[in-house]
Amino acid sequence: MRIVLVLFLVVVAVTLFVSMQCTAKATSQVSVAASPYLIERVKNNDWMLIDVRSPSDFADGHIPGAINMPHENINDYLTELEGHKDKPIIIYCQSGTQAKLAMKFLKDLDFSEVMHLEGDMLGWNASQMPIDRM
16 A cells, blocks of 8 residues: 555656646747847848837837837738748847737747747847847
């Protein structure tokens, strides 16, 4: 009886551990730092960089190579995004809220490499990285 109880507890412990690991992977957020490397990867079409702010905020200043897809209309761009389903997509907004909404939307549609720009536009500006204006 004692062996059965110990085996049961071990099975429960392993199950809980595996469950927590799967949950952590599902909710983890991969982020990319503001750097010239990011600009180079976007310039070479290795990564897609999406600014999910409003068109007016985008026009006031955005990261070179970024594409404007406002977060509330991200589903309107699915045809354009479909070719990047298994490629890195980096998303940013002003401070992170809109980017997280867009990231969740794309992850729910099985986009596999959706990442967040560390610090968003505020962090980019603080790093004194280049900005394009329209």
